[in-house]
Amino acid sequence: MPSNIEEAGASGSIIGNDVTASYTTEAGTSGSIIAGDITGSKVERGVAGAILEDVPHLTDWLPTLQTYPNPLKHNPAYSAVKQYFVEDDDVVAKNIVVKISNPWEGLYFRRSGPRDKIYFDTKEVRACIVTCGGLCPGLNTVIREIVCALWNQYGVRDIFGIIGGYKGFYARNTSRLDPKIVNDIHKRGGTILGTSRGGHDTSKIVSSIEDRSINQVYIIGGDGTQKGADCIYEELRRHGMKVAVAGIPKTIDNDIDVIDKSFGFDTAVEEAQRAINAAHTEAESIENGIGLVKLMGRYSGYIAHYATLASRDVDCCLIPEVPFYLEGEGGLYDFVHHRLRENGHMVIVVAEGAGQELMAESLDLLNGSIDASGNRLLHDIGLWLCQKLKDHFADRKEILNIKYIDPTYMIRAIPSNAADNVYCTLLAHSAVHGAMAGYSGFTVGPVNGRHAYIPIHRVTEKQRCVNTSDRMWARLLSSTNQPGFLQYEKVMEAKRKKEASKFLKISDANDKRDSNNSTGQNGTSGVH
Ligand SMILES: Nc1ncnc2c1ncn2[C@@H]1O[C@H](COP(=O)(O)OP(=O)(O)O)[C@@H](O)[C@H]1O
Numbered sequence: 001m002p003s004n005i006e007e008a009g010a011s012g013s014i015i016g017n018d019v020t021a022s023y024t025t026e027a028g029t030s031g032s033i034i035a036g037d038i039t040g041s042k043v044e045r046g047v048a049g050a051i052l053e054d055v056p057h058l059t060d061w062l063p064t065l066q067t068y069p070n071p072l073k074h075n076p077a078y079s080a081v082k083q084y085f086v087e088d089d090d091v092v093a094k095n096i097v098v099k100i101s102n103p104w105e106g107l108y109f110r111r112s113g114p115r116d117k118i119y120f121d122t123k124e125v126r127a128c129i130v131t132c133g134g135l136c137p138g139l140n141t142v143i144r145e146i147v148c149a150l151w152n153q154y155g156v157r158d159i160f161g162i163i164g165g166y167k168g169f170y171a172r173n174t175s176r177l178d179p180k181i182v183n184d185i186h187k188r189g190g191t192i193l194g195t196s197r198g199g200h201d202t203s204k205i206v207s208s209i210e211d212r213s214i215n216q217v218y219i220i221g222g223d224g225t226q227k228g229a230d231c232i233y234e235e236l237r238r239h240g241m242k243v244a245v246a247g248i249p250k251t252i253d254n255d256i257d258v259i260d261k262s263f264g265f266d267t268a269v270e271e272a273q274r275a276i277n278a279a280h281t282e283a284e285s286i287e288n289g290i291g292l293v294k295l296m297g298r299y300s301g302y303i304a305h306y307a308t309l310a311s312r313d314v315d316c317c318l319i320p321e322v323p324f325y326l327e328g329e330g331g332l333y334d335f336v337h338h339r340l341r342e343n344g345h346m347v348i349v350v351a352e353g354a355g356q357e358l359m360a361e362s363l364d365l366l367n368g369s370i371d372a373s374g375n376r377l378l379h380d381i382g383l384w385l386c387q388k389l390k391d392h393f394a395d396r397k398e399i400l401n402i403k404y405i406d407p408t409y410m411i412r413a414i415p416s417n418a419a420d421n422v423y424c425t426l427l428a429h430s431a432v433h434g435a436m437a438g439y440s441g442f443t444v445g446p447v448n449g450r451h452a453y454i455p456i457h458r459v460t461e462k463q464r465c466v467n468t469s470d471r472m473w474a475r476l477l478s479s480t481n482q483p484g485f486l487q488y489e490k491v492m493e494a495k496r497k498k499e500a501s502k503f504l505k506i507s508d509a510n511d512k513r514d515s516n517n518s519t520g521q522n523g524t525s526g527v528h
């Protein structure tokens with residue numbers, strides 16, 4: 001047991017909105033639990049400022065649940081592992097760069113992995129798996145590994161696939177899964193279960209879980225999906241049901257907070273290299289060539305950021321976190337002229353969520369449309385930028401050869417690479433061990449390289465974005481030497497003022513013309 005959590009025995013208190021109760025943790029560790037609400041956070045204070053942000057456990061609402069020995073004890077494949085079971089008080093630190101004066105202070109999560117005792121009779125487990133939201137490389141690998149872990153490690157035989165995302169719970173039949181069915185699905189992109197946006201109806205989903213006697217729910221999806229998973233967990237808990245809900249975070253955009261990185265992200269960055277290489281080859285083969293590549297990233301520009309850093313052929317990377325402008329000093333046009341003069345060609349990578357305000361303003365577009373899940377629908381920044389650059393060069397009667405490559409869906413529809421396959425395996429196994437150990441309402445994921453159980457609300461309360469004031473973004477800037485667009489606000493303000501004065505001049509002129517018309521240009525009445 002690490003010395004950052006208090007030693008066993010003593011009891012603490014739960015302080016909810018109006019709930020105060022004493023507790024002793026399962027492992028006998030002590031501290032105080034401060035709950036945001038009755039079903040909310042489980043926070044345990046340890047020594048020296050260490051705080052364990054724990055995940056819910058079935059015994060929180062079903063205190064007399066029976067336990068069973070973990071069948072892995074007798075699994076020959078694992079017999080050589082010295083310390084196979086994770087101790088109940090093993091934790092993973094959220095921050096590993098610490099001050100030597102107080103190394104323990106900070107947040108910790110429960111370490112993931114198989115437990116000595118489990119809370120399900122494995123013969124009675126009825127598990128289901130659902131995939132929601134956009135595609136991502138590795139979805140099939142996670143499905144495969146959940147099925148195989150349940151089947152081979154725990155002897156579970158009732159495993160169901162929910163077809164077509166959340167709405168499949170109440171609108172479709174389930175499909176039975178076993179290791180044979182999922183045997184080679186990891187070699188294919190997409191998800192064999194299908195997916196969807198929208199259609200999350202908590203009470204219908206919970207009724208379906210109840211009707212089908214499902215007691216383990218594995219939910220693979222992004223921030224929206226995890227919010228939905230949290231609602232399902234809360235509702236099941238309110239019903240007092242013995243159902244474990246495990247979230248496996250999926251997002252090609254890498255925008256899920258707390259975890260190190262989401263699965264499929266590395267595959268996507270690798271695949272993006274092919275588009276960038278093509279853009280570079282095209283650009284350098286013609287006079288004043290620009291290769292423009294659009295990559296995914298609705299609110300977070302991680303794919304564009306890492307694909308740029310990896311490539312070294314990119315001259316400029318535009319992401320949603322850094323608003324850019326075209327005209328004036330420090331603007332994109334200036335930089336493009338400079339780079340073309342210098343090298344004769346250039347490559348621009350733009351994340352799909354970049355420059356949305358700029359484009360909406362310039363085209364007088366509304367920014368309000370959303371998809372079935374409530375995500376903002378984006379305007380095509382790649383096409384718009386292409387046109388703006390073409391117009392700008394045409395106005396100046398200068399040559400420009402621009403090649404626009406939009407590989408967005410190609411990047412997320414492929415199977416995961418080797419590293420992501422291994423990562424997906426660990427995520428799936430973590431989820432299965434966690435559910436078997438009786439945890440619920442948790443998401444799995446690596447935190448500083450070690451896999452942990454994280455309360456779902458922790459990963460959904462904010463979306464992770466590229467931190468443009470850290471060294472990773474600085475590395476990109478120093479490799480591309482692109483403008484920082486730091487004058488964005490000033491330039492946009494000046495532009496707005498110029499537009500407004502142009503508008504005033506036009507309406508003055510119109511007023512003058514109208515009054516001339518009404519008095520009649522030759523002094524006669526305007527009424528005919
Ligand atoms: N706030 C929310 N509460 C409950 N369910 C949600 C919420 N946001 C999204 N969902 C559901 O989660 C699923 C996937 O969400 P979406 O945003 O499309 O993808 P992702 O999970 O990849 O972010 C959809 O079925 C959607 O209805």
Ligand SMILES: O=P(O)(O)OC[C@H]1O[C@](O)(COP(=O)(O)O)[C@@H](O)[C@@H]1O
Nearest residue numbers: 133134135222251252253296297298
């Ligand atoms: O066209 P679709 O399927 O709605 O997907 C587009 C969106 O999906 C994403 O790839 C990922 O979004 P999610 O993580 O919310 O599924 C975004 O980058 C992109 O804007």
Ligand SMILES: [Mg+2]
Nearest residue numbers: 133222223224
């Ligand atoms: Mg999302």
